[in-house]
Amino acid sequence: MKNGVYSLLFLSFCFLAIQVPVAAQQKLDTLLVVRGFCIGAPKPKGVDAFVSFINEELAPRKVNTLILRVDFNYQFESHAELRDSVALSKADVKKLVNACRANKIRIIPQINLLGHQSWASTTHNLLRVYPTFDETPHVKMPVKYEWPNPDNLYCKSYCPLHPGVHPVVFALVDEITEVFETDAFHAGMDEVFYIGDDKCPRCSGRDKAELFAGEVQKIRDHLARSKKELWIWGDRLIDGKTTSIGIWEASFNNTHRAIDMIPKDVVICDWHYERPDQTAVYFAMKGLRVITCPWRQPNVAVVQVDDMLKFRASATKEMKDRYQGMMQTVWSGAEAFLDGFYGRKIDPEAGENTPWNTFRTMYAKINDLDTPPTRKERKAQKKK
Numbered sequence: 001m002k003n004g005v006y007s008l009l010f011l012s013f014c015f016l017a018i019q020v021p022v023a024a025q026q027k028l029d030t031l032l033v034v035r036g037f038c039i040g041a042p043k044p045k046g047v048d049a050f051v052s053f054i055n056e057e058l059a060p061r062k063v064n065t066l067i068l069r070v071d072f073n074y075q076f077e078s079h080a081e082l083r084d085s086v087a088l089s090k091a092d093v094k095k096l097v098n099a100c101r102a103n104k105i106r107i108i109p110q111i112n113l114l115g116h117q118s119w120a121s122t123t124h125n126l127l128r129v130y131p132t133f134d135e136t137p138h139v140k141m142p143v144k145y146e147w148p149n150p151d152n153l154y155c156k157s158y159c160p161l162h163p164g165v166h167p168v169v170f171a172l173v174d175e176i177t178e179v180f181e182t183d184a185f186h187a188g189m190d191e192v193f194y195i196g197d198d199k200c201p202r203c204s205g206r207d208k209a210e211l212f213a214g215e216v217q218k219i220r221d222h223l224a225r226s227k228k229e230l231w232i233w234g235d236r237l238i239d240g241k242t243t244s245i246g247i248w249e250a251s252f253n254n255t256h257r258a259i260d261m262i263p264k265d266v267v268i269c270d271w272h273y274e275r276p277d278q279t280a281v282y283f284a285m286k287g288l289r290v291i292t293c294p295w296r297q298p299n300v301a302v303v304q305v306d307d308m309l310k311f312r313a314s315a316t317k318e319m320k321d322r323y324q325g326m327m328q329t330v331w332s333g334a335e336a337f338l339d340g341f342y343g344r345k346i347d348p349e350a351g352e353n354t355p356w357n358t359f360r361t362m363y364a365k366i367n368d369l370d371t372p373p374t375r376k377e378r379k380a381q382k383k384k
């Protein structure tokens with residue numbers, strides 16, 4: 001009989017040991033539905049190191065969403081002319097996909113659509129190969145790029161009303177979502193300074209908010225036909241002038257009114273890097289799901305996590321699930337980030353304010369939330 005009691009106790013212990021991590025994971029999922037990480041996709045040589053990073057760093061920190069900025073770093077077959085000279089093969093992508101699947105991480109590829117078609121003095125592949133898609137062909141790329149400049153050139157955009165542009169970019173979108181085996185696509189769409197240019201024969205004189213919203217709608221509709229979801233950055237939907245949030249993190253060219261025109265099922269990645277601007281509430285009140293994104297200031301990220309938890313906890317039932325969570329953004333390629341993360345390269349000027357410190361700090365805080373629920377919490381959960 002005694003043995004029987006001990007066996008029962010032992011069994012109960014095993015049951016609890018299994019149940020607690022599951023319950024803890026569920027608790028974290030109710031607090032922050034999306035726990036994301038966004039970075040430039042590795043080059044082919046860096047794929048194995050990045051797969052190790054997924055297994056050893058992302059998965060243990062309970063990251064559940066990985067956005068990889070691919071752009072032209074894939075050996076596209078639909079438009080081979082747009083490939084980077086060194087680009088990921090199908091086999092490379094499958095390594096990343098399999099690592100994410102094994103760790104229950106949703107993987108979402110990004111190709112910048114509309115804006116970011118150049119950087120500094122370099123024109124990216126789409127406009128280099130198809131220069132007629134350029135919204136501002138009269139703006140010549142400088143030999144030495146400087147900001148500010150008389151053309152107000154930050155990045156080139158494609159013309160959203162050019163009849164040739166969507167057959168090309170949608171072929172890329174279809175191919176990249178298929179090879180990544182995913183149901184979501186991130187289209188970028190941040191920092192679009194060139195839109196509705198006065199010299200564009202198709203766009204001049206048109207409402208810039210309508211042009212921006214029209215492009216969002218078009219991409220969203222294309223994805224929806226194969227039951228895929230569109231994610232974008234949120235900055236063009238924030239009124240820069242009224243809020244003083246700045247020309248990068250918000251719009252000064254009147255695209256912000258597009259917030260009332262875009263479909264409500266688009267997911268907004270709301271990035272704020274210097275201050276924890278509480279614009280998540282604005283997006284949620286407009287009926288959009290929103291994820292708050294820090295970059296390289298750990299103290300900002302910590303406040304943003306607290307804010308997100310607070311918004312979610314205090315929201316109406318209707319709005320609660322629009323507060324989706326947090327995503328660490330990294331604006332280098334994977335290789336440079338890993339060099340910093342593993343201490344192989346040190347940036348003495350940055351001090352503590354690095355993306356890898358922010359990533360560590362934010363996820364330490366998030367994982368602290370993941371303590372097993374107390375008996376009282378479990379009871380409350382049962383009652384629901």
Ligand SMILES: [Zn+2]
Nearest residue numbers: 159200202203
């Ligand atoms: Zn145009």
